Amino acid sequence: MDVSCAFPTALDSPDHIALAEELGYTRAWVYDTPQQSTDVWMTLALAAERTERIGLAPGVLVPSLRHPMVNAAATATLAALAPGRVAVSFGTGFTGRRAMGYRAITWSYMEAYIRAYRGLLRGDVVEWEGAQMQMLHPDGHAPARPIDVPVLIGALGPKGHRVAQELGDGLYVTLQLPEFVSQYSWVPYLVWGTVLGEGEGTDSEHARQAAGPGWALAYHGAYEFGGADAVRALPGGAEWMDVVERTVPERRHLTVHSGHCVDLGEADQAAWKAGGHTMLRDVTMSGTRAELRQRLDEVAARGVTEIVFQPCGPDVRAELENFFDAATR
Structure with a gap:
């Protein structure tokens, strides 16, 4: 199981992503939460300039926040800055919408959006909001189409499962593991938590x-x-x-x-x-090293292929180091 990390898209996230690369993390995902975060694409572009190996990915983009052409152009830009290292994930908007007072988008909207977005990256003429459009970037303004970037979809229920199977390259999950996880070959699972010391209480x-x-x-x-x-x-x-x-x-x-x-x-x-x-x-990936190793083995057995850990607190380096050590040794 790959060991990746996530960050809530702050001004210091590019430096934290560089640190994660140094420590050996496979990929860094950053959130699309404009009501409380810096811009996801700016953050990833800065991270691309400061790293050489680590994968870079928004996790997850919320379609209603940007026109599909905007996300397609941003994806193309990041793919040029970090060739071979980019993935993209979409979700219906838990934090990215509910924290602004909206409900999640519908799966019919998600399906139409991803079809348009993927078509744009292929170089197709697509229809969106009644208009015909295409990526018209000349040489030097974006990579030549088609732009091949894997697309993952965050889904927990049957509607999302259908869309993910039809249009996605993998399933991005958090909060809970749906029964259909094992049907996907790429499953990043976003978790929070910490490595507790021996005898350390949950109230520390x-x-x-x-x-x-x-x-x-x-x-x-x-x-x-x-x-x-x-x-x-x-x-x-x-x-x-x-x-x-x-x-x-x-x-x-x-x-x-x-x-x-x-x-x-x-x-x-x-x-x-x-x-x-x-x-x-019970609700986070928290425990001693031995307890975390057992928990990670359990989720891997259920079909998770990539654990995605978001560090919190004042010492991000220590949290990243301790979790990576617990997950890999």
């Missing part, structure tokens, strides 16, 4: 800083997909909802996603202090 300050942002996704996801009752069923969920419900409904998503994938928001901190940390091992 290190655990909170390094694994807490990933742990908090359990509450964010429960709220978005199951509502308040689903959150209250979790340890510390009542305290989490108490904070969220202080905000007027039309702005509640701002409170829910505060600090998403980076730090603990006010609601997350309330849940952690109320005992929510007790499920840290």
Whole structure:
């Protein structure tokens, strides 16, 4: 199983990607979350200039955020800067849309978008929004078409599975592993967590800083997909909802996603202090080296071909080093 990393697209992400290459990581994925991040394509371009080997990929692009021609042109640019190292993944928009108050895009839109995007990279004339268009880049402005870049699709249910099988080169997954994982030859699995010391409790300050942002996704996801009752069923969920419900409904998503994938928001901190940390091992890839090795073997047996680890906390180098050591030795 390949060992890759992910970053929440910050100003220091290009340097962190260079560090990940130094440590031996296979690929670096960065998020398309404009409401809280620097631009994904600018970040990857800077990373391309600072690296030589590591794969570079947006994970995941949200189609509604850009015209397909914009993403096709950006893909072509990155493929020229880092030939043979680029992959692309698309998703319906958990953070990239819900944190701005939108619902996920439909799978019919996703399918049409990816068909147009892939057609543009092939050099085809495609139709989008009733207009005929083609990549017209002359020599020196982009690689010659066709531009061959693998495309992965983030899917958890049957509609996404169908689109991924028909149009994708692999399945990009996070939060949970769907039953159909084993039907794909390339499956990156995005995880958060940390290597815990022997005897280290889940309530330690290190655990909170390094694994807490990933742990908090359990509450964010429960709220978005199951509502308040689903959150209250979790340890510390009542305290989490108490904070969220202080905000007027039309702005509640701002409170829910505060600090998403980076730090603990006010609601997350309330849940952690109320005992929510007790499920840290259950909802993140956290544990001792031996425990993580066993967990990684289990997900590999289910069909995961690439583990994608996002480090958090003040010491990114240590988190990257410790996870890579646990995953490879």
